[in-house]
Amino acid sequence: MEVIFILIGISLVLAVTFLFLFFRAMKDGQFDDSYTPSVRILFENQPKKSIKDQPKKSKSYE
Amino acid sequence: MKPFFPNETQSKCYHCGEDCEDESILFDSKKFCCQGCKLVYEVLAQNDLCEYYQLEANPGKSQKENSRLKNRFDYLDDPEVMQKLLDFKNSQESHITFYIPLIHCASCIWLLENLFQINSAIIGSRVDFLKKKVQIKFFHDKISLKEVVNLLSTLGYEPKINLSDLDHKAKSSVDRKTLTKLGVAGFCFGNMMLFSMPEYFSEAKLLGEGFKGLFDYLNVVLSLPIVFYAASDYYLSAWNAVRQRKINMDVPIVLGIVAFFLYSLWEIFALGNPGYMDSLGGLLFFLLLGKIYQQKTFSTLEFDRDYKAYFPIAVTRLVHDKEEVISLTKLQVGDVVLVRDEELIPADSLLLSNQANIDYSFVTGEEVPVPKRKGELIYAGGRQKGDAILLTIQKSPSQSYLTDLWNNESFEKSNKRLLEPLSNQISGVFTWTVLTIAVAAFVFWIGKDVSIAVKAFTTVLIVACPCALSMSTPFTLGNTLRIFGRGKFYLKNASVVERLALIDTVVFDKTGTLTDPANASIEYHGEALSSETKSILKGMVERSTHPLSNRINLWLGKTESLKLDHVREIKGSGVLAVYKNQEFRIGSKDFTGATNLPLSESGNHVFLSVEGVILGYFHIQSGLREGASKVVKDLSQNFDLHVLSGDQAHERVSLGQKLSSDVHFNFNQSPVEKLNYLKELNTQGKNSLMVGDGLNDAGALQESQVGIAITDRVSHFSPASDAILDAESFDKIPSFLAFSRDSRKIIKVSFGLSFLYNIVGLSLAVQGLLSPVLCAILMPLSSISVVVFTTLATNIMGIRKGLIHLNKH
Numbered sequence: 001m002e003v004i005f006i007l008i009g010i011s012l013v014l015a016v017t018f019l020f021l022f023f024r025a026m027k028d029g030q031f032d033d034s035y036t037p038s039v040r041i042l043f044e045n046q047p048k049k050s051i052k053d054q055p056k057k058s059k060s061y062e
Numbered sequence: 063m064k065p066f067f068p069n070e071t072q073s074k075c076y077h078c079g080e081d082c083e084d085e086s087i088l089f090d091s092k093k094f095c096c097q098g099c100k101l102v103y104e105v106l107a108q109n110d111l112c113e114y115y116q117l118e119a120n121p122g123k124s125q126k127e128n129s130r131l132k133n134r135f136d137y138l139d140d141p142e143v144m145q146k147l148l149d150f151k152n153s154q155e156s157h158i159t160f161y162i163p164l165i166h167c168a169s170c171i172w173l174l175e176n177l178f179q180i181n182s183a184i185i186g187s188r189v190d191f192l193k194k195k196v197q198i199k200f201f202h203d204k205i206s207l208k209e210v211v212n213l214l215s216t217l218g219y220e221p222k223i224n225l226s227d228l229d230h231k232a233k234s235s236v237d238r239k240t241l242t243k244l245g246v247a248g249f250c251f252g253n254m255m256l257f258s259m260p261e262y263f264s265e266a267k268l269l270g271e272g273f274k275g276l277f278d279y280l281n282v283v284l285s286l287p288i289v290f291y292a293a294s295d296y297y298l299s300a301w302n303a304v305r306q307r308k309i310n311m312d313v314p315i316v317l318g319i320v321a322f323f324l325y326s327l328w329e330i331f332a333l334g335n336p337g338y339m340d341s342l343g344g345l346l347f348f349l350l351l352g353k354i355y356q357q358k359t360f361s362t363l364e365f366d367r368d369y370k371a372y373f374p375i376a377v378t379r380l381v382h383d384k385e386e387v388i389s390l391t392k393l394q395v396g397d398v399v400l401v402r403d404e405e406l407i408p409a410d411s412l413l414l415s416n417q418a419n420i421d422y423s424f425v426t427g428e429e430v431p432v433p434k435r436k437g438e439l440i441y442a443g444g445r446q447k448g449d450a451i452l453l454t455i456q457k458s459p460s461q462s463y464l465t466d467l468w469n470n471e472s473f474e475k476s477n478k479r480l481l482e483p484l485s486n487q488i489s490g491v492f493t494w495t496v497l498t499i500a501v502a503a504f505v506f507w508i509g510k511d512v513s514i515a516v517k518a519f520t521t522v523l524i525v526a527c528p529c530a531l532s533m534s535t536p537f538t539l540g541n542t543l544r545i546f547g548r549g550k551f552y553l554k555n556a557s558v559v560e561r562l563a564l565i566d567t568v569v570f571d572k573t574g575t576l577t578d579p580a581n582a583s584i585e586y587h588g589e590a591l592s593s594e595t596k597s598i599l600k601g602m603v604e605r606s607t608h609p610l611s612n613r614i615n616l617w618l619g620k621t622e623s624l625k626l627d628h629v630r631e632i633k634g635s636g637v638l639a640v641y642k643n644q645e646f647r648i649g650s651k652d653f654t655g656a657t658n659l660p661l662s663e664s665g666n667h668v669f670l671s672v673e674g675v676i677l678g679y680f681h682i683q684s685g686l687r688e689g690a691s692k693v694v695k696d697l698s699q700n701f702d703l704h705v706l707s708g709d710q711a712h713e714r715v716s717l718g719q720k721l722s723s724d725v726h727f728n729f730n731q732s733p734v735e736k737l738n739y740l741k742e743l744n745t746q747g748k749n750s751l752m753v754g755d756g757l758n759d760a761g762a763l764q765e766s767q768v769g770i771a772i773t774d775r776v777s778h779f780s781p782a783s784d785a786i787l788d789a790e791s792f793d794k795i796p797s798f799l800a801f802s803r804d805s806r807k808i809i810k811v812s813f814g815l816s817f818l819y820n821i822v823g824l825s826l827a828v829q830g831l832l833s834p835v836l837c838a839i840l841m842p843l844s845s846i847s848v849v850v851f852t853t854l855a856t857n858i859m860g861i862r863k864g865l866i867h868l869n870k871h
Binding site: 005039044 | 168
């Protein structure tokens with residue numbers, strides 16, 4: 001039965017990971033606008049003839 | 063109302079979808095209505111962005127009127143203005159958020175998020191569709207803010223930059239914080255439940271002592287974030303209340319939390335018992351859930367707008383006959399400013415040009431422009447219609463007749479907190495009762511068994527923790543808020559519902575609130591109109607956007623319009639047309655050459671002349687809004703009714719007949735007088751509801767217990783208020799008021815329900831019988847049943863009041 005100690009450890013690590021991901025999503029503003037992404041996802045990413053310097057994701061907000 | 067001809071679809075502008083009238087421009091085998099639309103298409107085609115046109119048909123905005131001067135954004139080069147507008151700036155990039163009213167479809171999102179393909183100096187952009195906002199990030203070395211705005215404006219997406227954008231507002235991250243707390247509480251609560259599971263089913267013995275100890279310690283660890291982070295708002299609120307020698311609902315909650323936590327620690331570490339940590343987690347989780355449910359507000363609507371949200375950020379000043387664009391805050395008395403077509407008068411000023419036509423519809427709700435002559439004083443807040451005019455500033459923008467309203471002390475402090483929420487009224491009694499019972503139980507047991515005495519004392523506090531009690535208010539109010547929202551009545555926050563329930567006096571603004579410009583009564587006086595003349599008239603008024611033209615157009619009904627030569631609208635005067643070599647004019651007295659005609663003093667007059675001979679005139683008076691008289695009659699049974707109007711008193715009799723004789727009419731009310739009228743009602747101890755629409759009602763809306771702003775388009779202009787009502791739901795006002803009272807009753811009944819749970823729980827607790835399992839069952843059960851009850855009750859009431867329609871399409 002001692003294996004339960006390990007299992008509990010794993011389950012807690014997993015749960016904490018999800019909590020951390022939730023924090024990150026919150027900080028990124030995922031919950032601020034719940035409508036626009038539903039439209040954005042339908043746009044097609046057609047290949048452009050000239051791949052210019054694609055925008056890098058900038059994370060520095062404040 | 064444009065007639066629909068199926069064969070016309072081919073001659074629609076590819077960009078904006080408007081009919082290409084005479085001179086359509088053919089480009090790239092596509093038709094465009096004007097050079098502006100073609101230009102936008104060209105820009106997009108060059109950058110390979112024509113997918114814009116595939117996502118939605120004709121997504122653009124007509125560029126016909128976009129011929130304004132290029133220098134109007136010059137103020138954006140001012141470093142001070144720039145610094146105030148930018149969200150973020152470092153050595154390389156700048157971020158800015160614009161409000162763009164035009165954002166209306168998927169194409170808009172797509173184009174605005176592909177700006178970087180047009181100009182490589184733009185790093186990227188992000189649209190918030192519901193708020194109609196776009197955040198743009200750009201390299202400020204390669205492109206200036208002004209150029210960004212110009213680019214947007216070329217594409218037809220001109221951002222709206224108002225004076226209020228300069229006031230630095232801190233981004234509210236309140237909602238994010240509560241959500242994070244809920245996440246933490248949910249995480250801890252869920253895991254604690256799992257670890258407590260063996261305890262519930264008495265399996266702990268089976269697992270052995272080692273596991274039991276581990277689970278209990280894990281529960282203690284998991285309870286720490288809940289007690290010290292997720293619950294922090296409650297401590298703060300309770301502390302503030304106690305410091306003011308008051309007791310609000312959060313005081314018993316905090317008592318409960320502390321008792322829960324300390325007693326569980328004692329149980330686990332001293333006695334080796336399981337404790338109540340899981341119930342504590344559940345309590346906080348449900349409490350925060352209720353808080354968020356109630357917090358749902360209509361974030362896309364703005365309830366706090368003052369005049370700054372309407373005023374432009376910059377004006378064109380004339381210095382030595384040279385135009386310069388300066389920011390409004392630098393405008394001084396004596397400056398000469400140029401105000402073009404559709405621009406706002408920034409401050410009280412004298413007219414230097416010969417004539418002007420000022421549209422005061424923001425201010426008064428009356429949409430027919432007022433003609434002004436040279437030397438007349440023009441109040442700030444009007445909009446010029448027609449040619450550009452010159453003005454000398456008489457007062458600074460913040461001291462003008464209208465804007466001075468905001469310097470009134472009513473805007474300094476809020477006077478709406480006189481009413482305690484229902485939950486706070488009972489929480490004082492509740493807390494003292496619970497404490498008395500706890501002490502009584504302690505005293506009763508102390509002689510017999512000290513450990514049972516301690517247990518009884520703490521468990522009374524734990525079980526009495528008003529979880530269910532404090533859930534009933536947020537869920538009832540949250541539901542009411544949603545039901546109102548479905549009826550197109552948007553409240554600023556949940557506390558407005560409780561204030562609405564206590565209203566006993568209703569005050570209406572007249573123009574634009576009780577009356578509706580679209581419901582105008584039109585009478586024609588003069589020679590009878592032949593059907594041919596009517597058709598000519600129709601052809602003329604269809605080409606004009608003036609509100610009076612629209613009304614005459616409606617009056618003409620389905621008359622076929624004739625194709626006329628040389629139809630021309632002279633802004634501020636009228637419409638001129640030639641038909642069979644005869645000159646037709648409709649418009650103002652001067653424009654048509656009318657001289658001595660008997661005129662009644664009220665309403666507007668539009669004259670019709672042929673070859674200089676007056677045929678007759680239209681007498682147009684604004685009519686009552688649809689359902690207004692019924693609303694007033696319904697309300698007059700239960701409420702004290704008042705009507706405030708800025709107009710002359712000559713309509714008193716006719717209004718009195720149409721509405722109700724019990725109504726108190728007050729005419730000639732200036733914005734400040736309206737405010738003082740409400741103040742007077744307040745000092746009489748009345749709970750007043752103000753219903754208004756224009757900026758001139760802003761003071762009264764602020765001063766009243768509940769201020770409702772009526773608007774035809776909710777996302778558009780409305781002065782600061784507690785609630786925004788879509789004009790089409792005007793007739794539901796009595797139902798809304800009745801429903802807010804029902805929801806107050808529902809809160810009371812659900813209080814009773816949660817008291818019942820408390821009595822059951824307490825009777826167990828005083829006997830020292832409460833166990834962790836019982837607690838874990840009783841807590842969520844009481845909360846959930848209260849939530850279910852309030853949700854069902856509000857919805858049933860909503861259906862009865864006709865605010866919810868079951869057969870939704």
